[in-house]
Amino acid sequence: MSTDQGSRPAPLFVGDHPALDFLNTVATPSVTPIEWLADGTELLDWLELAELVDKRVIASFRDRGGELDEVADQARTLREWFRGFASRHAGKSCGAAALRELEPLNELLAEDAVYRQVTSPTRRGSSLQPLQWSQQRRWTSPRQLLQPIAEAMGDLVCHGDFHLVRACEGLGCTLMFYDRTKGHGRRWCSMSVCGNRAKAAAHRARLRDGGQDR
Numbered sequence: 001m002s003t004d005q006g007s008r009p010a011p012l013f014v015g016d017h018p019a020l021d022f023l024n025t026v027a028t029p030s031v032t033p034i035e036w037l038a039d040g041t042e043l044l045d046w047l048e049l050a051e052l053v054d055k056r057v058i059a060s061f062r063d064r065g066g067e068l069d070e071v072a073d074q075a076r077t078l079r080e081w082f083r084g085f086a087s088r089h090a091g092k093s094c095g096a097a098a099l100r101e102l103e104p105l106n107e108l109l110a111e112d113a114v115y116r117q118v119t120s121p122t123r124r125g126s127s128l129q130p131l132q133w134s135q136q137r138r139w140t141s142p143r144q145l146l147q148p149i150a151e152a153m154g155d156l157v158c159h160g161d162f163h164l165v166r167a168c169e170g171l172g173c174t175l176m177f178y179d180r181t182k183g184h185g186r187r188w189c190s191m192s193v194c195g196n197r198a199k200a201a202a203h204r205a206r207l208r209d210g211g212q213d214r
């Protein structure tokens with residue numbers, strides 16, 4: 001895929017769910033397709049921006065060059081596999097029959113090395129409890145960087161409502177999102193890109209049809 005590395009925009013976070021933001025790491029916001037996970041460094045950058053992996057963990061993996069590039073390759077494969085799953089189930093209910101399709105995800109999740117700890121609450125949380133039950137991970141290999149992504153996918157599949165998983169209606173737009181709007185009427189990745197484009201097209205069509213009426 002040709003990418004415009006020079007002046008490319010920052011990764012998009014319009015998915016309203018990390019699993020869908022992950023799918024949106026390849027997109028065509030204007031003319032040229034952009035790949036935001038081209039190599040290991042980019043994968044680390046994205047995981048940090050998405051706040052899926054702690055900064056210190058990211059830093060500890062920065063010097064793992066070739067190994068990281070391999071993981072980025074695996075991340076792109078995981079992404080396209082999940083895109084297939086999400087596209088098949090978007091807008092519909094995701095029932096128990098989907099379990100068979102999720103075997104690759106369960107296989108990946110089974111590799112994890114997580115354990116529990118009692119810690120003090122993070123500043124982000126508003127809990128009044130002085131102690132927190134938290135999940136930690138023994139980070140030993142760069143491949144584990146796929147785990148927070150796999151967790152996000154599992155969360156969407158088990159806690160999300162696939163009726164609200166949508167593909168942007170913009171012409172040629174491949175972005176997906178979770179519709180958290182009150183009336184569940186979200187149609188666009190963003191109003192400023194596809195929404196306005198569609199409005200302008202509708203306006204032009206109205207003018208044209210109005211002209212033909214006479």
Ligand SMILES: [Zn+2]
Nearest residue numbers: 168173189194
């Ligand atoms: Zn769009």
